[in-house]
Amino acid sequence: MSEIAVVGGSLAGMAAAARLAKQRHRVLLFEAGERLGGRWATPGALPPVFTFPAPWRDLFRKSGRPFDAELTRTGHALVPAPPAVHHFADGSTLTLPADRGDQWAALEQAWGTPAATRWRDLLDDLDERWQLLRRLGLEDEFTDAALTPRRRAALGLNRSIERLARGFGHPQAAALIRSTAWRIGSDPRRTPEFVAVRLALERTFGRWQLTRGGVGVPATELIDLLAARLALRGVEVRTGTPVTAIAPNRVTTASGSVQVDAVVATVNPWEYLRLTGAAESPLRRRTAWTLPAFAPTVGIEPLAAASEGSGSGTADGARSRSLIHPGEGTAVPATTEDVHHAPTGVRVEYRLPAAAGGLRVVHDFTSGAPDPGFGTRWTSPRTWLRQPPLRAATASVTLASASSRGGNDPWAQLLSAALATYVIHEDLTGADIRPTNKAARP
Secondary structure, rough: OOEOOOOOOOOHHHHHHHHHHHOOOOEEEEOOOOOOOOOHHOOOOOOOOOOOHHHHHHHOOEEEEOHHHHHHHHEEEEEEEOOEEEEEOOOEEEEEEOHHHHHHHHHHHHHOOOHHHHHHHHHHHHHHHHHHHHOOOOOOOHHHOOHHHHHHHHHHHOOOOHHHOOOHHHHHHHHHHHHHHOOOOOOOOOHHHHHHHHHHHHHHOOOEEEEEOEEEEOOOHHHHHHHHHHHHHHOEEOOOOOEEEEEEEEEEEEEEEEEEEEEEEEOOHHHHHHHHHHHHHHHHHOOOOOOEEEEEEEEEEHHHHHHOOOOOOOOOOOOOEEEEEOOOOOOOOOOEEEEEEEEEEEEEEEEEEEEHEEEEEEEEEEEEEOOOOHEOOOOOOHHHHHOOOEOOOOEEEEEEOOOOOOOOOOOHHHHHHHHHHHHHHHHHOOOOOOOOOOOOOO
């Protein structure tokens, strides 16, 4: 049995620890704070409506009881969320379904056939770029050599989100396109246009909300479920234990050094460089040109208090939506999402009508601040290769965080953690547990 240290109790750190423990490694997880989950442990920080649940399903399946079975055991369920309502600067609104056919119908009515057709074709093109992106730091290791001139051209790496938005020729569509950059903490003028694949992901994978007992609940309960999985797998979690140094096969805390066979560092790259010193000079040179992404200001309050306020700008209909799912005879109070578009960013308002008496959660990207834990901000096409690679220069260390090359979305952090575990397990045992190895079993 190998001993592995995971430095950082972020989402990526928790995911890596759970996967490695299931592979019969002894895992020690060091977290400087008193709780796990990194910035996502903050109440309301993890968006309660999300797309692309497959990485969550894969994580739970590869660490024990499958995701849906675990949700059932705890009284949770993952159910479709209603369409987002977009509010534009000119006072107009748009309800945008995720389903391809429903989306086409809504846009044809709102924008007319020509613009709806261009939107459909744009998302079809983004679907193709998604297939390329999957091999670049999400499902496969992304090395510098992997970014060939042909891939750069196909992805549109040298073209910005802002250029894509302006070229579409419709103000509402332009706002939707720009929002994909704002919502990862970057400026549309500096962000490559392939980041807009998030629009296609929603159309392909849908929109989802977490419920418990039939009502919507904060997505941070997923962090609690993952923490329970760590306990089940026997991960030794040491919260309140900052790591002060990382070296080959060793981590150091205030209590002394711990010898290990491998390290997964899931702290942000600036913190990682502080812990490793001169050993990571190539990464240090690259990181000197990068900046932290702008994290949104997160606000959370009881829904009753929000309803009494006068500045939310949210349509009354967004406060009382419910869904009836196939096979169910009762309506599920829906978690709603209203997106307010402005020239300087977006403000996203979620309403959970039945959770703890009702909650209003606001993610305000118009007043965000640089946060190393939120990932790396796009400043140019070169940003991608300036982000940390999977394999560190320090021997026996792999890297996975919101600044990994897969991106800073929660689902991307789960996938980056999976890549780190594949590399470590293969280095230590010679066994390939990647999904591409059909002989491997969870």
